[in-house]
Amino acid sequence: MVAVANSTAAILIQKLSGAGGLSDAEQDGLRGLPVAVRTVAARQDILRDGDATGSCCILLDGWTCCYQMLNGGRRPILAIHVPGDLPDLQSLHLPEPDFGMVALTPATLGFVPHAAVRRLMEAFPNLAAAFWREALILAAIQRAWMAGLSRRDARGRLAHLCCELYLRLSSTGRTDGPAMPMPLRQHDLADALGLTPVHVNRTLKDLRDAGLISLHGRRLEILDWLGLRLAAEFDDQYLHLNSAEHAFA
Amino acid sequence: MVAVANSTAAILIQKLSGAGGLSDAEQDGLRGLPVAVRTVAARQDILRDGDATGSCCILLDGWTCCYQMLNGGRRPILAIHVPGDLPDLQSLHLPEPDFGMVALTPATLGFVPHAAVRRLMEAFPNLAAAFWREALILAAIQRAWMAGLSRRDARGRLAHLCCELYLRLSSTGRTDGPAMPMPLRQHDLADALGLTPVHVNRTLKDLRDAGLISLHGRRLEILDWLGLRLAAEFDDQYLHLNSAEHAFA
DNA sequence: CGCTGGCTTGATAAAGTTCAAACGGGGTGG
DNA sequence: CCACCCCGTTTGAACTTTATCAAGCCAGCG
Incomplete structure (x- = not known):
């Protein structure tokens, strides 16, 4: 240590x-x-x-x-x-x-x-507040997931997760233009979205066919940010990002 | 003020x-x-x-x-x-x-x-910790809801909510033996459980017919605590209750 | 070159939704 | 006091979304 x-x-x-x-x-x-x-x-x-x-x-x-x-x-x-x-x-x-x-x-x-x-x-105290803030942002993310699990269909949930992860990753400088690493397997996505792996597969195909994303070899590319946001009803406020700087901003 | x-x-x-x-x-x-x-x-x-x-x-x-x-x-x-x-x-x-x-x-x-x-x-600092603790318990409850929305069926979700609310209410001394007030309408339950009101109705009937609960006139009575816990896969640890004192303990 | 883990696709089933209508009971106005 | 009305509940029937089961595919790797 x-x-x-x-x-x-x-x-x-x-x-x-x-x-x-x-x-x-x-x-x-x-x-x-x-x-x-x-x-x-x-x-x-x-x-x-x-x-x-x-x-x-x-x-x-x-x-x-x-x-x-x-x-x-x-x-x-x-x-x-x-x-x-x-x-x-x-x-x-x-x-x-x-x-x-x-x-x-x-x-x-x-x-x-x-x-x-x-x-x-x-x-x-200022650091204490900062730690609080971090914990509370994670709780806000949890709430957004809950809302999705409760009232969004498979397409909306998946699109929302893509938007969220892209922005969170982007704020750490780990995106590559419109693309990002996507280490989750379809089975993991299923567990995160409350779906079955089979249905995740079909929903991914759906988003691909709609020209919103492409996902190959652990790499997710966002082809149509606006369309994806729309499909997800995505509003980034809950992430409380300092900088809204990303490839689509 | x-x-x-x-x-x-x-x-x-x-x-x-x-x-x-x-x-x-x-x-x-x-x-x-x-x-x-x-x-x-x-x-x-x-x-x-x-x-x-x-x-x-x-x-x-x-x-x-x-x-x-x-x-x-x-x-x-x-x-x-x-x-x-x-x-x-x-x-x-x-x-x-x-x-x-x-x-x-x-x-x-x-x-x-x-x-x-x-x-x-x-x-x-001790009070700060206590406030933290409260916020974190509410976040733990959120997680339990998420798990349910993600991976429990209607019956399990409803049963789980009944168990949770009963214990939370019990810890404030607001239960009446095995019964408690239940102000949520079926429409509210639906919004909390990620279901439709119609399906909540049917699921309630299901739990009623199984002899687990009775619900009439904004009053919920738990008829079979063990059965309900089983249906819910309920484990009260996440609630972090000080006293596990309730009618069924 | 054959295995393995993950992805894709198809067919069928189940859980939950939607639409629609009827019921019931407590409160209000005639 | 009765009738009516309103809100929430209950029930039915048709339909959609998602799950389940099963098989084939593909790519990377030993």
């Missing part, structure tokens, strides 16, 4: 800098956090439902997701995380997680002990 | 007392909060999507819910709140709500200015 490495600190500082930015002291506080960096292979569990860890993590590289296991092998995916996300801030105050977390790609995570985070938050 | 009235303080203190309880200073801090109490009629909007309020609220009496409006009159319900809940802590750090909030029954709410809450949280 070493003090946050340069790159890690940079990611954390970028993530937590809101409109006002962070003071030097706050940035130093973040740089001083003890962190254990861990690399996991794709499909490997990071956190299992029920085991308390004593630290919370920041996703430094790769994608992860949270899921819940139900009887019969059903495995709803509750959240997808991209680099910079803080997926389990909740462990700070609810030590027993009600979900599991698994890597969707090879991933690198930084684990910071709860005690250190708590100290930091008490010393810097 | 007056200092928190006795009953309001009591509700807040009860809600925020975790395992360790609260110190006298912390309790006094809560009692000193300025609060504007407001009563709203059933079906009346409390918060409209997009309007910032500058204060966050505690539900003192009655039921409310949060929803999102989509095109075509679709109105997914994202959360149901019962007395004692703090439905919009998120407004502290994300001033523009991404949802609306409406009363399901005549309801009484206390509104506390953000500034006062922030001061309190900075002065008492």
Whole structure:
């Protein structure tokens, strides 16, 4: 366990800098956090439902997701995380997680002990607010998913997820023009969208045939942003992105 | 706007007392909060999507819910709140709500200015943690709903909601043995469960015929707790209730 | 070159939706 | 006090979306 490495600190500082930015002291506080960096292979569990860890993590590289296991092998995916996300801030105050977390790609995570985070938050109310803000944005994303699961059809859900992931990824500079990596297999998409893999396949074909996206070899390209937004009834406000800078803005 | 009235303080203190309880200073801090109490009629909007309020609220009496409006009159319900809940802590750090909030029954709410809450949280880290905890429990409830919307059928979703609401209400002492008030109309249930009202009706009949519940005149009685839990695959851990005391425990 | 994991397609079934109509009960006005 | 009305509930029948089951395909890799 070493003090946050340069790159890690940079990611954390970028993530937590809101409109006002962070003071030097706050940035130093973040740089001083003890962190254990861990690399996991794709499909490997990071956190299992029920085991308390004593630290919370920041996703430094790769994608992860949270899921819940139900009887019969059903495995709803509750959240997808991209680099910079803080997926389990909740462990700070609810030590027993009600979900599991698994890597969707090879991933690198930084684990910071709860005690250190708590100290930091008490010393810097502004940082505490920034952490809150991150947690609340993830909750807002959850709400958007709920609304989709509840009241959108397969097409709308899939289109919405594409829009969301594109913008979230774009804000970390990991898109490539209108294209982005798409590590989720159709089976994962199905678990995230509340559909069957077969139906995801058909719905993807539907969006492809409509000229909205193309998806080949783990690469998703958005061919018609406006059309996709329309199909998704997508409004990016809930993501609370600092910069609305992306290829279509 | 007056200092928190006795009953309001009591509700807040009860809600925020975790395992360790609260110190006298912390309790006094809560009692000193300025609060504007407001009563709203059933079906009346409390918060409209997009309007910032500058204060966050505690539900003192009655039921409310949060929803999102989509095109075509679709109105997914994202959360149901019962007395004692703090439905919009998120407004502290994300001033523009991404949802609306409406009363399901005549309801009484206390509104506390953000500034006062922030001061309190900075002065008492223990209270800050308690507020966090509440917000995180509501997020856990959201996750449970998501899992249901994603991977449970109508019967499982409805049964799960009954279990959840019964326990949440029970923890506030508002159940009556195996029975509880059930102010949601079938139309509301449909919006909460991602179904049509017609199908909710049929699913209710299904649970009734199975001898699990009875529902008449806004009163829900649980006839077979074990059977209902089984139908719902219900595990109450995610609710993080202090006391597991209820009629069936 | 043959396996394996994931993708694609087809046929059939089930769960849930839609449309439509009737029912019921509590509250109001005549 | 009765009749009516309104809102929510209940039921029926036809229809759509999505699930299920099953087989074939394709590409990367040992």
